[in-house]
Ligand code: KG4
């Protein structure tokens with residue numbers, strides 16, 4: 001089954017064509033992040049305007065790329081009898097269904113993708129599958145994954161860590177998700193973004209903190225120790241807003257101590273890389289600890305990590321190290337599939353295939369992970 005998926009929940013305009021939930025035929029992402037870098041965060045109105053500009057060219061490109069890929073595949077298989085999808089004759093005719101992110105996200109951005117998908121569903125007469133963006137992140141783990149057979153071993157615990165959400169869930173079977181825990185305040189990605197801003201690092205904060213976090217000494221020599229909120233407590237809740245306050249205090253104390261009216265020309269600069277290192281350590285320590293406790297409690301053998309923060313290499317390193325002695329299949333998508341894209345939406349639409357009449361599909365910015 002070939003699914004064309006559309007994803008416009010935030011500042012990325014994405015379209016992808018995926019075969020059988022795993023094989024990416026095209027995956028096009030246009031991002032307005034360069035605009036948001038100037039303001040240090042996303043302005044929803046501006047993000048929505050950029051979505052409107054990009055949506056049609058992005059879908060066009062996804063169709064063209066998939067056609068090209070299948071053409072080269074056909075050339076390679078010319079002498080073999082295996083059948084190639086009839087994409088070449090008409091790329092649109094070869095699409096079996098359309099998947100679209102309906103929430104959660106920014107309403108202005110979501111509407112662009114949802115209304116476009118509804119229009120295409122009607123004009124092309126294709127079934128339309130509404131997809132929860134957070135669930136979509138989990139399904140990035142099925143894309144181009146050589147170990148996919150093992151993924152059929154559900155139930156799995158999934159940690160979804162994005163810019164707006166931090167959720168731990170139990171994926172019992174496709175379409176059946178139980179929420180285990182989540183953040184009480186800021187999401188993990190938000191914690192990276194907000195603390196990066198306090199340190200004067202660029203947006204989005206995750207990649208810039210990761211790049212700045214180069215500390216040459218061992219952690220017990222660090223000049224700062226930040227809290228690990230709710231670590232060790234018997235709960236699957238997370239809380240990251242205290243971290244932001246702690247970093248704010250560190251920055252203020254530094255300014256007061258070294259850059260005072262008595263000492264205005266101090267050449268001492270903020271220990272940015274040490275703070276960045278400690279921020280990354282604090283966030284990843286909590287995420288790994290709580291997730292592995294959930295794995296233990298629910299006795300699962302599969303762990304799926306997903307969302308933009310899953311692109312963090314330190315997080316990956318820690319998970320890999322901690323599961324060495326466990327009978328656990330750990331899956332983390334490659335970084336380009338961790339951040340927002342439409343291929344993951346297509347995979348989710350394939351594995352949890354529930355088409356809905358286009359007239360009944362609506363954007364829902366406040367959707368939670370266990371809904372839909
Ligand atoms: O899933 P995503 O692309 O968009 C949302 O659905 O929110 O996640 C974006 C978040 C941002 O907060 C960004 O700072 C974070 O993912 N992020 C990272 C990394 N790459 C992106 N956080 C830590 N390390 C990274 N390498």
Ligand code: ZN
Nearest residue numbers: 162308339340
């Ligand atoms: Zn996302």
